[in-house]
Amino acid sequence: MTDQDIRKGLAGVVVDTTAISKVNPETNSLLYRGYPVQELAANCQFEEVAYLLWNGELPTPVQLEEFQKLERSMRALDPRTKRVIDELPLTAHPMDVVRTAVSVVGATDPTLAEENGILDRNLNNGRAIYLLAQLPAIVAYDQRRRRGQELVEPRDDLAYSANFLHMTFGEVPDITVVNAFDVSMILYAEHSFNASTFTARVVTSTLADLYSAVTAAIGALKGPLHGGANEAVMHIFEEIGTADRAEAWLDTALVEKRKIMGFGHRVYKNGDSRVPTMKAALDTLIAEYDRPDLAELYGTLEKAMDDRKGIKPNLDYPSGPAYHLIGFDTELFTPLFVMSRITGWTAHIMEQMASNALIRPLSAYDGPDERHVAQQSVAS
Numbered sequence: 476m477t478d479q480d481i482r483k484g485l486a487g488v489v490v491d492t493t494a495i496s497k498v499n500p501e502t503n504s505l506l507y508r509g510y511p512v513q514e515l516a517a518n519c520q521f522e523e524v525a526y527l528l529w530n531g532e533l534p535t536p537v538q539l540e541e542f543q544k545l546e547r548s549m550r551a552l553d554p555r556t557k558r559v560i561d562e563l564p565l566t567a568h569p570m571d572v573v574r575t576a577v578s579v580v581g582a583t584d585p586t587l588a589e590e591n592g593i594l595d596r597n598l599n600n601g602r603a604i605y606l607l608a609q610l611p612a613i614v615a616y617d618q619r620r621r622r623g624q625e626l627v628e629p630r631d632d633l634a635y636s637a638n639f640l641h642m643t644f645g646e647v648p649d650i651t652v653v654n655a656f657d658v659s660m661i662l663y664a665e666h667s668f669n670a671s672t673f674t675a676r677v678v679t680s681t682l683a684d685l686y687s688a689v690t691a692a693i694g695a696l697k698g699p700l701h702g703g704a705n706e707a708v709m710h711i712f713e714e715i716g717t718a719d720r721a722e723a724w725l726d727t728a729l730v731e732k733r734k735i736m737g738f739g740h741r742v743y744k745n746g747d748s749r750v751p752t753m754k755a756a757l758d759t760l761i762a763e764y765d766r767p768d769l770a771e772l773y774g775t776l777e778k779a780m781d782d783r784k785g786i787k788p789n790l791d792y793p794s795g796p797a798y799h800l801i802g803f804d805t806e807l808f809t810p811l812f813v814m815s816r817i818t819g820w821t822a823h824i825m826e827q828m829a830s831n832a833l834i835r836p837l838s839a840y841d842g843p844d845e846r847h848v849a850q851q852s853v854a855s
């Protein structure tokens with residue numbers, strides 16, 4: 476094997492097929508099971524998109540009603556998970572809390588013990604819906620306990636996003652806010668073989684259980700080169716302060732060879748297909764909360780980055796400030812990504828399982844040549 480055969484970061488390497496989504500950098504498009512993500516964001520609720528990703532088709536009205544009934548029946552935070560969260564220090568990053576909580580959900584799933592860790596597609600469907608229903612409870616409760624607030628019980632008369640916002644803030648915000656949040660959930664749901672999804676597939680390929688794969692995926696998503704970037708964008712905005720300081724800040728950051736969070740993408744080199752839709756949702760929030768200053772900072776940094784480096788924003792760039800305006804603590808942003816991507820991850824876990832091959836690439840050794848341990852005199 477030569478150095479030329481090695482593709483660092485697997486860049487450009489096609490490792491398997493998938494029928495779940497198609498990312499097309501040439502046309503800047505993203506299809507979920509064939510549907511353009513923009514059309515789904517404009518016409519569907521997040522629950523319908525979850526159903527689509529798992530089942531390959533959008534639900535009929537009857538199927539949607541059944542699915543929603545099931546999801547709504549599982550929304551209350553399991554007391555065992557709550558007890559473990561309560562034990563975690565407030566200094567723990569919310570991503571560590573979510574990762575731990577999912578691990579607890581796995582460890583307390585009785586069906587997992589019965590099947591001895593071997594994945595079963597039917598059981599995994601149920602587990603995926605259960606995680607979809609439990610994650611909002613976990614994330615909402617974590618935000619509240621950090622603010623010294625009590626847990627809010629779920630409501631089964633509300634759709635997914637409205638219920639989550641109710642559980643987080645104790646009230647359902649204006650419809651504009653609910654819709655913007657729901658759009659973000661749809662846009663974050665799935666993106667082919669990104670690092671966290673690939674992680675989930677690697678774990679699944681060993682025949683480990685769904686919760687192990689999801690827990691590992693959460694770890695992969697935490698990093699600032701992947702999901703952690705939405706949180707990092709907000710830190711950058713705070714560091715810059717106001718739009719008039721953005722260009723000078725960027726010039727210094729680039730001289731210091733810093734990565735500007737929320738910009739660039741491994742696959743899209745001419746802009747992320749999801750950004751215009753999320754930017755439109757952000758604009759509705761900017762109008763709702765009357766924050767033209769944020770719009771100005773957003774636009775100035777975007778233009779400066781394009782002028783200096785020709786690098787465009789990715790989805791984390793508009794979603795960071797959108798989540799800030801809705802009122803989430805900055806550290807909560809990546810757990811919101813988890814709440815959405817659970818749909819894509821679990822769809823990929825089931826796809827991997829249905830046509831499995833152990834994922835085990837090769838490496839080219841470049842350490843010392845074979846050598847031998849010097850003979851020692853035998854110690855008494």
Ligand SMILES: CC(=O)SCCNC(=O)CCNC(=O)[C@H](O)C(C)(C)COP(=O)(O)OP(=O)(O)OC[C@H]1O[C@@H](n2cnc3c(N)ncnc32)[C@H](O)[C@@H]1OP(=O)(O)O
Pocket residue numbers: 484699700701702704733734735736737738739740741742784786789790791
């Ligand atoms: C939902 C998501 O997960 S989307 C991704 C979220 N992540 C971020 O926003 C983090 C910031 N962005 C990045 O670090 C990168 O763009 C990545 C990791 C997303 C993609 O990286 P790669 O595909 O490996 O691109 P690569 O690192 O080869 O970039 C090519 C060039 O552009 C530069 N570049 C790419 N992104 C950025 C950035 N955000 N800031 C500054 N320079 C950048 C690189 O330094 C490199 O320059 P060089 O050729 O002079 O060394």
Ligand SMILES: O=C([O-])CC(=O)C(=O)O
Pocket residue numbers: 663665666668669670701740741742789790
């Ligand atoms: O595809 C990627 O590499 C990262 C990304 O945008 C996502 O996971 O949504």
